Amino acid sequence: MPFIEEPLIVAEPLLTLLTTDQCTLCDRALDMLLSMPELRGVALRTVDVVADEALLERYGARLPVLVGPDGELDWPFDRAAVAALVGVSR
Numbered sequence: 001m002p003f004i005e006e007p008l009i010v011a012e013p014l015l016t017l018l019t020t021d022q023c024t025l026c027d028r029a030l031d032m033l034l035s036m037p038e039l040r041g042v043a044l045r046t047v048d049v050v051a052d053e054a055l056l057e058r059y060g061a062r063l064p065v066l067v068g069p070d071g072e073l074d075w076p077f078d079r080a081a082v083a084a085l086v087g088v089s090r
Contacts, residue, residue: 013068013086013087014039014045014059015033015044015045015066015085015086016044016045017033017064017065018055018059018066018067019048019064020049020050020060021048021050023064025063029077030046032063032082036079036082038055039083043085062074062075066082066085067084069085071085086090
């Protein structure tokens with residue numbers, strides 16, 4: 001079972017940021033997500049793919065990846081793409 005940190009913001013819908021330690025791009029993606037007021041009310045969690053062999057194999061070379069209710073975004077993603085993924089207006 002993958003290591004899942006507690007949600008950073010508790011609400012619905014849910015976004016999952018697939019990440020790992022020592023990933024500067026992952027840190028940048030998380031910083032961007034946390035700075036987006038349009039995501040207020042959206043649950044955000046991080047999952048370290050190293051804790052799950054299947055996730056590591058599928059996503060390891062693509063990190064960070066943002067998984068939402070209607071798909072996935074590979075980095076680099078921007079605010080507009082994130083808002084569209086979760087279905088919120090900018």
